[in-house]
Amino acid sequence: MEKSSPKFVVDSMLGRLARWLRLVGLDTLYFKIVSDEELLERTRSENRFLLTRDKKLHQQAIREELNSVLIPASSNSEVLAFLSKTFNIQFDIDPSSSRCPLCNGKITSVEKESIRSKIPSSTFTRYDQFWQCIQCRKIYWIGKHYESMRKIIEEIGSSI
Secondary structure: OOOOOOOEEEOOOOHHHHHHHHHOOOOEEEOOOOOHHHHHHHHHHOOOEEEEOOHHHHHHHHHOOOOEEEOOOOOHHHHHHHHHHHHOOOOOOOOOOOEOOOOOOEEEEEOHHHHHHHOOHHHHHHOOOEEEEOOOOOEEOOOHHHHHHHHHHHHHHHHO
16 A cells, blocks of 8 residues: 555454454554553544544544544445445555554565475465565465455455
8 A cells, every 4th residue: 555545543343354454554553452542642643543333432532633433333344345435445455565464564575485494384385475574573475365355355346
């Protein structure tokens, strides 16, 4: 995604959404345990959009003139389609621009040989391209899970 892409802070009820936003390359903060005050402060100080299902938190953010979006209680693909329309986001997973779904760090391509001892031998044999988070060092590759993500992306496209 380009540098002008929106940045988000996501409340603790929306962990799956945070992972999706990170996978499509959007800078997204998520904490399993966090106070409303911390979410509001991060939204304010880092010029982010607050994404929440908590009506009271959303209303408080609006009162404080912060950018906040109340996320509808819908299926994952419906929520992603809603955000695609709201923020004009193209949902596509490109490892060269994705962020780590676990920690929000940037991921970068790594030489296959350099990670041989860090992944199962069957994975090393089966795949040729690998990426690693520069923050948490988690290693990624395009495996079977990628197809299920592609199906969800297709659902998003058909509901826009």
